[in-house]
Amino acid sequence: MKVLNNIFNTNFNFKSNEKNNPHRKMQMIKVLPVAVALSIAQPQPRVSRLQTDNFDIKNDIKMTDKNHLYAKPDGTYINRPYKYSAQEISQRFNELLEKFKKEQARTRALAMGTYGIVNTKLNISKTRYDGRAEVFNKYFKGGVLEGKGAKLIELQDKYGINALFLAAVTLVESGGGKSKAAKTKFNVAGIRTSQNGKYVIKKFKNVDECLEYLAKTLSKNYINKNIETIENINKKYAESQVWAEHIVYHINKIIHDSKV
Numbered sequence: 100m101k102v103l104n105n106i107f108n109t110n111f112n113f114k115s116n117e118k119n120n121p122h123r124k125m126q127m128i129k130v131l132p133v134a135v136a137l138s139i140a141q142p143q144p145r146v147s148r149l150q151t152d153n154f155d156i157k158n159d160i161k162m163t164d165k166n167h168l169y170a171k172p173d174g175t176y177i178n179r180p181y182k183y184s185a186q187e188i189s190q191r192f193n194e195l196l197e198k199f200k201k202e203q204a205r206t207r208a209l210a211m212g213t214y215g216i217v218n219t220k221l222n223i224s225k226t227r228y229d230g231r232a233e234v235f236n237k238y239f240k241g242g243v244l245e246g247k248g249a250k251l252i253e254l255q256d257k258y259g260i261n262a263l264f265l266a267a268v269t270l271v272e273s274g275g276g277k278s279k280a281a282k283t284k285f286n287v288a289g290i291r292t293s294q295n296g297k298y299v300i301k302k303f304k305n306v307d308e309c310l311e312y313l314a315k316t317l318s319k320n321y322i323n324k325n326i327e328t329i330e331n332i333n334k335k336y337a338e339s340q341v342w343a344e345h346i347v348y349h350i351n352k353i354i355h356d357s358k359v
């Protein structure tokens with residue numbers, strides 16, 4: 100309105116005897132829309148109710164050029180309160196939940212693996228299992244791995260991979276041959292393959308084919324590249340950071356039970 104008033108003051112302060120002058124009336128009609136448009140296009144600045152002269156009146160503290168800090172009257176600084184979005188809260192919650200699950204799994208694995216015989220530094224190519232196949236079969240009852248203990252020892256002799264480790268992998272990845280992938284795809288080792296740009300569970304013709312594939316892959320892509328300890332295999336074979344601890348737990352349990 101300030102702009103509008105200025106225009107009226109400068110353009111329409113004519114003498115009283117000129118008020119009825121047709122020329123003046125036409126001038127007023129032409130200029131008036133422009134004045135109104137300028138008034139609308141240039142809103143006048145308005146002082147905020149909460150902030151005046153660089154002070155946050157509500158908190159009585161001075162604003163600073165640092166977006167994350169407030170300057171207090173005594174010259175010290177405090178962090179500016181930050182409001183998290185729903186997406187940030189959800190993301191942070193999921194991160195903490197995942198961390199909790201990993202720590203919980205690690206604690207559980209360490210608590211259960213108390214036999215003190217094997218640790219994650221076990222070299223699977225320089226050690227071997229000299230026990231009986233029946234010891235493995237005990238863990239495979241009721242699944243597609245039932246009776247495959249002899250096959251594991253055969254693969255140990257063929258590829259130089261500790262049969263205890265092979266058995267532990269199947270127990271971790273398929274619950275001893277009882278998982279859905281084991282029953283529908285004969286995949287007892289959690290092996291994945293690329294399909295249409297995505298990684299999916301690989302399907303095998305039978306359990307023997309999967310076990311052969313597992314031992315051959317370990318020999319070719321791990322042992323031949325000096326990746327021989329369980330903890331080092333974990334880094335490449337599984338996404339879980341506690342996979343090695345679970346493998347060790349099952350190895351120790353098999354050893355312990357075989358001596359009972």
